[in-house]
Amino acid sequence: MDNQIKNIFIAGVGGQGVLLASELLSEAAIVSGYDVKKSEVHGMSQRGGVVSSHVRIGKKVFSPIIPYGQADIILSFEQAEGLGAIDWLSPTGKMVISSTRLVPPSANFGKLSYPEDPVAEIRKRTDNVILVDAEKMALELGNIRLVNTILLAVASPFIGFERNVWEEAIKKLVKPKYVDLNLKAFSQGYELAGSEVKA
Amino acid sequence: MKELLSGNEAVARGAFEAGVKLAAAYPGTPSTEILENIAARFPSIYAEWSPNEKVAFEVGIGGSMGGGRSLVTMKHVGVNVAADPLMTFAYTGVNAGFVFVSADDPEMHSSQNEQDNRFFAKFAQIPLLEPSDSQESKDMVRTAMEISEEFDTPVMLRMTTRISHSKSVVELNDPVEVSHKQFDRDVAKYVMLPAHARLRHTKVVERLAKLAEYAENSPLNRIEDYGTKIGIITGGISYQYVKEIMPDTDVFKIGFGFPLPLKKIKKFVEAHERVLVVEELEPHYEEIIRAAGMTSVRGKEFFGREGELSPRRVAEGMHKAGILEKAPEIGFKPAELFPRPPVLCPGCPHRGMFTVLKKLKATVTGDIGCYTLGTVEPLGALHTCICMGASIGNAIGMEKVNGSKEPVVAVLGDSTFLHSGITGLMDAVYNKSNITTIIADNRITAMTGGQQTPATGYTLMGEETQSVDFVKLVEALGVESVRTIDPLNYEETLAVMKEEMARPGPSVVITTRPCVLMPRRVMDVPYEVILEDCNGCSACFRIGCPAIFPSKELAKGKFPKAEIDATHCTGCTLCAQICRPEAIVMKQPAEKVK
Numbered sequence: 033m034d035n036q037i038k039n040i041f042i043a044g045v046g047g048q049g050v051l052l053a054s055e056l057l058s059e060a061a062i063v064s065g066y067d068v069k070k071s072e073v074h075g076m077s078q079r080g081g082v083v084s085s086h087v088r089i090g091k092k093v094f095s096p097i098i099p100y101g102q103a104d105i106i107l108s109f110e111q112a113e114g115l116g117a118i119d120w121l122s123p124t125g126k127m128v129i130s131s132t133r134l135v136p137p138s139a140n141f142g143k144l145s146y147p148e149d150p151v152a153e154i155r156k157r158t159d160n161v162i163l164v165d166a167e168k169m170a171l172e173l174g175n176i177r178l179v180n181t182i183l184l185a186v187a188s189p190f191i192g193f194e195r196n197v198w199e200e201a202i203k204k205l206v207k208p209k210y211v212d213l214n215l216k217a218f219s220q221g222y223e224l225a226g227s228e229v230k231a
Numbered sequence: 232m233k234e235l236l237s238g239n240e241a242v243a244r245g246a247f248e249a250g251v252k253l254a255a256a257y258p259g260t261p262s263t264e265i266l267e268n269i270a271a272r273f274p275s276i277y278a279e280w281s282p283n284e285k286v287a288f289e290v291g292i293g294g295s296m297g298g299g300r301s302l303v304t305m306k307h308v309g310v311n312v313a314a315d316p317l318m319t320f321a322y323t324g325v326n327a328g329f330v331f332v333s334a335d336d337p338e339m340h341s342s343q344n345e346q347d348n349r350f351f352a353k354f355a356q357i358p359l360l361e362p363s364d365s366q367e368s369k370d371m372v373r374t375a376m377e378i379s380e381e382f383d384t385p386v387m388l389r390m391t392t393r394i395s396h397s398k399s400v401v402e403l404n405d406p407v408e409v410s411h412k413q414f415d416r417d418v419a420k421y422v423m424l425p426a427h428a429r430l431r432h433t434k435v436v437e438r439l440a441k442l443a444e445y446a447e448n449s450p451l452n453r454i455e456d457y458g459t460k461i462g463i464i465t466g467g468i469s470y471q472y473v474k475e476i477m478p479d480t481d482v483f484k485i486g487f488g489f490p491l492p493l494k495k496i497k498k499f500v501e502a503h504e505r506v507l508v509v510e511e512l513e514p515h516y517e518e519i520i521r522a523a524g525m526t527s528v529r530g531k532e533f534f535g536r537e538g539e540l541s542p543r544r545v546a547e548g549m550h551k552a553g554i555l556e557k558a559p560e561i562g563f564k565p566a567e568l569f570p571r572p573p574v575l576c577p578g579c580p581h582r583g584m585f586t587v588l589k590k591l592k593a594t595v596t597g598d599i600g601c602y603t604l605g606t607v608e609p610l611g612a613l614h615t616c617i618c619m620g621a622s623i624g625n626a627i628g629m630e631k632v633n634g635s636k637e638p639v640v641a642v643l644g645d646s647t648f649l650h651s652g653i654t655g656l657m658d659a660v661y662n663k664s665n666i667t668t669i670i671a672d673n674r675i676t677a678m679t680g681g682q683q684t685p686a687t688g689y690t691l692m693g694e695e696t697q698s699v700d701f702v703k704l705v706e707a708l709g710v711e712s713v714r715t716i717d718p719l720n721y722e723e724t725l726a727v728m729k730e731e732m733a734r735p736g737p738s739v740v741i742t743t744r745p746c747v748l749m750p751r752r753v754m755d756v757p758y759e760v761i762l763e764d765c766n767g768c769s770a771c772f773r774i775g776c777p778a779i780f781p782s783k784e785l786a787k788g789k790f791p792k793a794e795i796d797a798t799h800c801t802g803c804t805l806c807a808q809i810c811r812p813e814a815i816v817m818k819q820p821a822e823k824v825k
Binding site for chain 1: 233235364393396397398399400468471472474475476478541542543546559560561562563564565566567568569571572573574777
């Protein structure tokens, strides 16, 4: 990482582990000697609502929220949420998005329906998209809740800390009985990222 | 040692470092985590959930009078409730240090208004401290305690959602040793009879002049000098946004927000060609500065007085003011937002109650809690919501002007009833109002994340205790008809509500199902729809359960049948009870199905 501030926007739905991902990211940054600020607003979000977290990393960070349109990376754990956050992405930024689709029941009755193909909509705006079938990977590992760790791992080379720093963060912050599973998920995501970087 | 702390965690740590002995609060977003953290991490501090903010404030006053440093926390609208003791405690002053936190909610992320509580400091003529990150949140608790004791005054620490819920790096310190102060029975100071109060008011005026002098030299107000012609006066979270946008512009950073250091500000204004004020919500600094004769200072006309500021809004304002040449760039075209409105959880006991109220076409005055979501379609069964405890008074007034032809029902939760619903109900009895009050007792303060109440049997510190008996309490107020129901029993709820709404005089119905999430997650055997029996009538859709969704299969070629998401269904049975063709049944275990 250089002197610039790295802005990471994490988007998802209540229960997907947005907050854990932002905690892991912040921990990795602190251990690597950076200043960190992170911001998320909780309130009524535990009832299936949108959850987003702003993480900013650099030598000295002022605002805890990312200036609009300046996210270097958007990690989205859900397709429509990724599309909903697209205007936060910097023109040179990268979107790492899970194939997960969470359609709330209100979409079945309301005037607004779930977007047909959110990823295609995102790709109309930018080519800088990595679509990860994180839901499938997570289920194969035996727990749908690993989507957050897999996505974080895929994005990690673009954020730029040593691999062991991420692993230490997982050991410190994840509940002991889920540490091994999360390390495995991280490893799979990391390998996938390796192939993406080459490609 | 350094830690990444939220503003609220930092205030809790600050209380510990400042030698606080007592902390009291009523939960309210965004302030709740302060007391939760104190109780969880710093057992040397006595911590309590009080029934409401007024009581919390009075407990804190008692703690201060008794000689221990005391901290009281609340959300912005909580200060309205505590305003009575606040305004007079400002006269008596303290014994040991007293600080209260007002956690404001610009943008109303989880509130009914976005009032700017900095005005309360001016109103009560007490000092105001405004942190701009977690480090300052922690350090200012201790500074506020010292100011409180030095100037014999309560001190307000004003947080906002963005400060309370953002995390930043904090350098920790060891706690200070604070000696206990004896309570001195100085009645001229503590008994606010008119004769005493007049003398104390003089002290308040004198104190304010001394505080203004203090503010001139306080390191909480600092100038960051880069030699620019433009100068910005800012404080709180707005300071961070200004630094983000214009890192090398002269800044007057305010941390001591009332009384303002007007002499120092005047020098700053005179030393610059142009000075702008950047502050969130109301023009608190701007009005005081302009009233002191510095009329060239501007702000609100560029930055607005609604909602949260942000780096972008500050940049836009600077552009509007002609200070930044370029408007902030716009990146990718925003997509149409796909809404995920908050809804009552699957299995929520409130759903049964609202389904019945909708069926009975009742006018429902509502209150503050999860059940405010009863207003959301397709339930659409709650019609007013003003403030904590307002439902009953609102219902009384409505009934008094309209008569009893259209029955009015007040709905409020257990915690809200204890907070400030009891007096409303007393009024309904006393003034013979024909209303029905539902106390939706789910045995927890659910909306704020599951805090104990005087009716749950546990304290904040985890001790077992007495719990309020709602039936006895309501009977003691003089209510002659008090019924308890299971709100997820549709026929029972319907029958009881019909009777009670028709009954002359005030009646009370208490629902008895606990919250489906807290303290324990309720997960019974899920239900499923037998598709061939479903006639597509849509009755189950209209209860607004997130676990029920339309099937691709249609009835009579056009009406979608229903399906149930078994991973979300808690087996509450409400949909099965209202399904006429009895198409909804308990899901059979997988092995039996084949």
